[in-house]
Amino acid sequence: MLFKGINNKLRPQSLDLHQFLSVPFYFLSTSLTFFAFFPNLSQQNMIVCVAVVGHQNNPLYLQSFTGSDDALKLHHIVHCSLDVIDERVNNPKRSASTLNETFLGLLYPTENYKVYGYLTNTKVKFIMVTTDLDVKDADVRSFFRKFHAAYVDAVCNPFHVPGKKITSNSFSERVGAIVRSFGPSMTL
Amino acid sequence: MIGVGKPKQYGNVLDKPLSRGRQEVSLSAFAFLFSELVQYNQTQVDNIAELERRLEDAGYAVGARVLELLCHRDKGNRRETRLLGILSFIHSTVWKVLFGKVADSLEKGTEHEDEYMISEKELLVNRFISVPKDMGAFNCGAFVAGIVRGVLDGAGFPAVVTAHFVPIEGQQRPRTTILIKFAEEVLRREARLG
Numbered sequence: 001m002l003f004k005g006i007n008n009k010l011r012p013q014s015l016d017l018h019q020f021l022s023v024p025f026y027f028l029s030t031s032l033t034f035f036a037f038f039p040n041l042s043q044q045n046m047i048v049c050v051a052v053v054g055h056q057n058n059p060l061y062l063q064s065f066t067g068s069d070d071a072l073k074l075h076h077i078v079h080c081s082l083d084v085i086d087e088r089v090n091n092p093k094r095s096a097s098t099l100n101e102t103f104l105g106l107l108y109p110t111e112n113y114k115v116y117g118y119l120t121n122t123k124v125k126f127i128m129v130t131t132d133l134d135v136k137d138a139d140v141r142s143f144f145r146k147f148h149a150a151y152v153d154a155v156c157n158p159f160h161v162p163g164k165k166i167t168s169n170s171f172s173e174r175v176g177a178i179v180r181s182f183g184p185s186m187t188l
Numbered sequence: 189m190i191g192v193g194k195p196k197q198y199g200n201v202l203d204k205p206l207s208r209g210r211q212e213v214s215l216s217a218f219a220f221l222f223s224e225l226v227q228y229n230q231t232q233v234d235n236i237a238e239l240e241r242r243l244e245d246a247g248y249a250v251g252a253r254v255l256e257l258l259c260h261r262d263k264g265n266r267r268e269t270r271l272l273g274i275l276s277f278i279h280s281t282v283w284k285v286l287f288g289k290v291a292d293s294l295e296k297g298t299e300h301e302d303e304y305m306i307s308e309k310e311l312l313v314n315r316f317i318s319v320p321k322d323m324g325a326f327n328c329g330a331f332v333a334g335i336v337r338g339v340l341d342g343a344g345f346p347a348v349v350t351a352h353f354v355p356i357e358g359q360q361r362p363r364t365t366i367l368i369k370f371a372e373e374v375l376r377r378e379a380r381l382g
Contacts, residue, residue, distance in 0.1 A: 055344075121259035121267050122252075122342040152260045156253050 046131045047143075047179045048113065049074040052151060054163060055123030057082055061166045065179055078127050081107045081115045085125055088117075103141055118144040126151070130182075143182050150174040219316045226317070226328060236326050244334035244349075251338020254282060271370070271378050274343050278336055279306055286335070287312045297367075302375050306336070307354070307365040314364060327351045329364050336366055346371040 049071075052061035062078065064071045084107045104117035107127075114135065118126040126147055128140070154160060154171040229242045258281055259267075268274040275294060283291045297303030311329045319326055329351030337349040347370045355362040 119267065120256070122255060123344060148260050152256045155256050158249075162249075162252055 047128060047182050048131055049078065049127075049129040050147070050175060050179065051078045051127040051129075052166065053078075053082060053125045053127065058163070059165070060124070061171075061175075063172065063175060065176075074129055077110065077113060077115060077129055081117060081127055082125070084108055084115075085117050085119065085127075089119065103144060105137075116140050116144075118148070120148065120151075124151070139182065143178065146178045147175065150178065215312075218312075222313055222328075222331070223316070225331075236323055240326060240330045243328065243330040244337065247331040247334020247336075248338040248341070251335040251340075252342045253338075254286070254335065255339045255342040258282060258285060268343055270381065271345065271374065274340065274345055275304055275306075275368075278339055282335075282339060300369070302370040302372075304368045304370075305365050306368070307363055309363055310361060311351075311364045325353065327353055327364065329366065333366050336368065340368070345374050347374070 046065070048066045049062075049064040051059065051063070054060050062075060064074050066074075085104060088104055088107075104119055107115045107117045109115070113129050113131055116128045116130070118128075120126070126144060128143065128147075150171055151166075153174075154166050154168050155162070157168060160166065160168070225246065226239075226243070229239055229246075233239045233242060262281055268277055278291075279294045280290045283289065291306050292308045293306070295305045295307065297305060311332055313331055314328055317328050319328070333349040333351040337347060340347045340349070347368050349369075350367050352365050352367060353362040354365050
């Protein structure tokens with residue numbers, strides 16, 4: 001497994017990674033071979049995981065849309081992508097015009113997944129992991145726009161404590177509906 | 189709800205969607221609600237400073253949510269990183285959404301580098317409130333100060349925000365000024381950005 005963990009000390013040794021995840025080695029390898037030997041699965045426009053991370057990198061919402069086998073692996077991917085976001089935001093090499101864009105684009109590709117990031121005005125980050133290999137930029141942008149709308153509605157809930165996890169059921173349902181409608185036929 | 193609806197004529201007011209449209213709330217309804225808020229907090233506290241703090245905390249929650257809402261609705265893809273940018277955002281956009289008009293003026297303090305003032309002839313929340321003499325310098329504009337603090341905190345500009353009455357000669361009621369004092373790190377970052 002090749003993870004480009006920028007700030008964490010993991011190096012591409014699959015054995016260490018599995019020990020770190022404390023998941024039995026054989027279990028993870030079987031799920032990996034599943035993805036390797038069934039390539040037509042990745043042809044579908046499947047979002048496998050979405051996450052909302054607060055401005056102190058605390059997780060606010062984490063939802064995976066595949067079977068629960070590799071949920072832990074997806075959480076780990078989300079965690080690694082936070083490093084990439086921090087590097088992009090704090091790196092002054094970007095010119096001033098693009099410094100305050102919200103859509104961060106492709107963060108980094110792993111062997112099966114692509115990870116996209118989006119940064120709101122309040123330093124809240126949205127992360128989306130997809131298995132689609134040729135997803136269009138416009139699709140991802142519109143996905144994040146809808147996701148941002150659902151997030152704002154969830155935050156405006158007077159019973160939501162800012163900084164705590166989002167526990168609203170309607171938010172989960174809306175996110176599920178947005179994820180299901182993700183694909184090249186999305187308008188708006 | 190943030191919806192993108194086509195404009196339609198609704199016969200029954202209950203059928204209208206809660207989209208942004210001509211979002212108007214009755215002023216008297218808000219005035220009653222705000223007066224209840226002040227009265228309720230007054231029964232819970234012992235002194236004026238605590239009352240002011242509670243009003244400000246109530247406003248802080250409003251400010252945080254308003255920032256999220258407005259950034260998604262109006263701002264598109266831009267994120268404010270500059271001091272003047274976020275101040276003019278508050279002064280025009282936030283004020284327009286909350287009170288229906290832009291604030292009267294935005295000034296930079298002369299004595300200290302980190303002080304800015306938004307002043308208003310009369311704050312909407314204070315319109316039907318007269319503070320009794322024995323409450324000293326208490327200003328219900330602390331609610332609005334809390335809103336501004338919530339917006340600034342959410343956008344990454346920690347600040348101390350207070351509301352003051354500034355007596356103007358020739359006018360019976362004093363003007364209200366929201367004083368914003370930014371934290372050290374904001375000024376350092378602003379100097380670094382050039």
